Amino acid sequence: MLLLQVIVGGLLLGAIYALFSSGLTLIWGMMNFINFAHGEFVMLGMYAALLAAIWLGGGPAVFGFASLLALFVLGVIIYISLIRHVMRGPMLAQILSTFGLALLLRYTAFWLFSANVVSMPETVLSGNLNIGGILVSVPQLIAGVIAAALTIAMHLLLTRTTIGSKLLAVAEDRNAAMLMGIRPDGMQALAWGLSAGSAGIAGALMAMSYPWSPSVGETFGLTAFVVVTFGGFGSVPGAMYAGLIIGLIQALSAYYLGPIYKDVVVYALFVALLWLRPQGLMGKA
Amino acid sequence: MRKSSFVLAALLGASLVGASVAQAADAVKIGILFPLTGNAAAAGQAAKAAVEVATDIVNNDHPELSDIPLAKGAGLPGLGGAKIELVSVDHQGNPSVAQQQTLRLITQEKVQALVGAYQSSCALTATAVAERYGIPFVVGDSVAGNITGRGFKWTFRVTPLAADFGDAYMSFIADARKAGKQIRSIAIINENTDYGTSVAEAIEGAAKKANIPVAARIPYSASSTDVSAQVLQLKDKQPDLVIFISYTADAILYMKTMKSLDYTPPMVLGDDSGFSDPSFIPAVKDIAQGAMNRSAWDIGKPGSTSYKINEMYKAKTGHDLDDTSGRDLQAFLTLAEAINRAGSTEPAKIQAALKATDLKPNQLMMGYRGVKFDGTGQNILASTYLIQLKGDSYELVWPFDRTQNKLEWPMKGWR
Numbered sequence: 001m002l003l004l005q006v007i008v009g010g011l012l013l014g015a016i017y018a019l020f021s022s023g024l025t026l027i028w029g030m031m032n033f034i035n036f037a038h039g040e041f042v043m044l045g046m047y048a049a050l051l052a053a054i055w056l057g058g059g060p061a062v063f064g065f066a067s068l069l070a071l072f073v074l075g076v077i078i079y080i081s082l083i084r085h086v087m088r089g090p091m092l093a094q095i096l097s098t099f100g101l102a103l104l105l106r107y108t109a110f111w112l113f114s115a116n117v118v119s120m121p122e123t124v125l126s127g128n129l130n131i132g133g134i135l136v137s138v139p140q141l142i143a144g145v146i147a148a149a150l151t152i153a154m155h156l157l158l159t160r161t162t163i164g165s166k167l168l169a170v171a172e173d174r175n176a177a178m179l180m181g182i183r184p185d186g187m188q189a190l191a192w193g194l195s196a197g198s199a200g201i202a203g204a205l206m207a208m209s210y211p212w213s214p215s216v217g218e219t220f221g222l223t224a225f226v227v228v229t230f231g232g233f234g235s236v237p238g239a240m241y242a243g244l245i246i247g248l249i250q251a252l253s254a255y256y257l258g259p260i261y262k263d264v265v266v267y268a269l270f271v272a273l274l275w276l277r278p279q280g281l282m283g284k285a
Numbered sequence: 286m287r288k289s290s291f292v293l294a295a296l297l298g299a300s301l302v303g304a305s306v307a308q309a310a311d312a313v314k315i316g317i318l319f320p321l322t323g324n325a326a327a328a329g330q331a332a333k334a335a336v337e338v339a340t341d342i343v344n345n346d347h348p349e350l351s352d353i354p355l356a357k358g359a360g361l362p363g364l365g366g367a368k369i370e371l372v373s374v375d376h377q378g379n380p381s382v383a384q385q386q387t388l389r390l391i392t393q394e395k396v397q398a399l400v401g402a403y404q405s406s407c408a409l410t411a412t413a414v415a416e417r418y419g420i421p422f423v424v425g426d427s428v429a430g431n432i433t434g435r436g437f438k439w440t441f442r443v444t445p446l447a448a449d450f451g452d453a454y455m456s457f458i459a460d461a462r463k464a465g466k467q468i469r470s471i472a473i474i475n476e477n478t479d480y481g482t483s484v485a486e487a488i489e490g491a492a493k494k495a496n497i498p499v500a501a502r503i504p505y506s507a508s509s510t511d512v513s514a515q516v517l518q519l520k521d522k523q524p525d526l527v528i529f530i531s532y533t534a535d536a537i538l539y540m541k542t543m544k545s546l547d548y549t550p551p552m553v554l555g556d557d558s559g560f561s562d563p564s565f566i567p568a569v570k571d572i573a574q575g576a577m578n579r580s581a582w583d584i585g586k587p588g589s590t591s592y593k594i595n596e597m598y599k600a601k602t603g604h605d606l607d608d609t610s611g612r613d614l615q616a617f618l619t620l621a622e623a624i625n626r627a628g629s630t631e632p633a634k635i636q637a638a639l640k641a642t643d644l645k646p647n648q649l650m651m652g653y654r655g656v657k658f659d660g661t662g663q664n665i666l667a668s669t670y671l672i673q674l675k676g677d678s679y680e681l682v683w684p685f686d687r688t689q690n691k692l693e694w695p696m697k698g699w700r
Contacts (some may be wrong), residue, residue, distance in 0.1 A: 114327070116326075
């Protein structure tokens, strides 16, 4: 029973890892571009959710959507004002620009929200469900389920819709896509919006159960990179499986070996996987 | 003629004295190191604000705080009324940044003494630099045992250290058992850097000596985003008292996770730090009612010195002074008193004055038994109280003979 409890907790956490990592993998798959500010998007999503919960009231549907929208807009703005220009520069400039962006966003958050640890008002959503002896907190359950659903929705959007086909066409061959009448700029702005938006809503979902401060993005950013590499760069289903697997491994090793070993186990498996399959679980070689 | 030349000589003399006073009254530069950004930024900024209040107490006339040395009158009389100038740096909670910043404060800013540094790991590297350059470093709130006791001659620590807490907790357990509370075993949950490890070891050692079974000792990383494994282990082991040695975000996360996994131990005892952080109470007051915490700080009755200092701090920051920043405030006042007694900004003279420090309990704003350093630089009169969360503030509950407030046992938690 205890084992099941640990597994459920790990999978629910993993689903959220998957959601915010799928945004990172989208940008990589679309543009061969590494976004170091992704963890900061999650952090801003958490604050956006907090502000929405305070100002607008209402449940997760309200502040989740508010975070999604706020970060979608921010993602598009960042693409238009920064990314579009540095894409023409050398690789190093691309890497450093998002690194600088990460610091800018983090310290702007320090300035706006102070360094204090904050958490969602207790009244927003609380309570436990007892499912056959396994305790699941309602906020975590909702977060996990929504995260899994959104990750699948993102995958379907990319593979089953015209917009998805256009996005992938731009990723495949920019010039050919332009000849077919697709505007790469618009598509890439959309990709940045989706990527930041998914990070934003993941942040809103996390905020229901975790206290945070502006430096929290660092932890999430690193997790996202591990998940994306594990799952294979550019693959949304890969990020999905990798997120769940990493959440599960963390929970199991923290319980059976002790919490300080959980990252050792995760990274040992990570290195082992890359040794056997450098392209990740579902990446293309 | 004679009279006028006398007046002239007097005027000349006065102006000479005036000149020498003006020279002596050059500001005393003190460097302060705290984590102003990073995970512990809230605590670091609170500590910085507390040190600024201490500077205000020394630099300006505060007759209403006459128990506190240097509060009355402006500046340091021993140095001709010199004011204290703070140079603040941010070490981000990173030991190597703390090391670089200490070096910069000493070599570039030419500070005459240092105060810091919150995280024990940062205090360890920063004091090592101060030792090499022969600059006095007063540690306000870092409690890892090995900060003093390395044979350093320039490190002085006002706060009680890890071993003192271990002993205090064991005497609390003995007292609580006498009062009829059932404590069969304890559990120790600690963050795994210098601070958490040293305090946990001290508690484990003291428990062994006092013959109190330790049901679980669980180290973890303070940046964890998930602590349910630890809480499930506690649920399994059923200890009667769980001692948390945690920083802020992790302390809050534990309280929330205990609720979501439907678990409350009979009592939770926080080892200061996260439990004293200004963010802690607003975040968990509905789910951690009755949680205990250690503190040498008690606001006291209206009109008391500690109450007035709290009012000054509150006017500046909007919240009450907490134990961690209170210990920094006390450390800074201790240093200022020594510099004043030294009558000089020469590091060696400040060091000698610190060694001769002998403050009585009524001269302090914290609940220590006094300030007096032993050969290693540790304050041997440091001690602590225990407090309990009731409503939205902590109340003094132990030592039992020091207070009228009743210890609520078991804790209500979120129920």
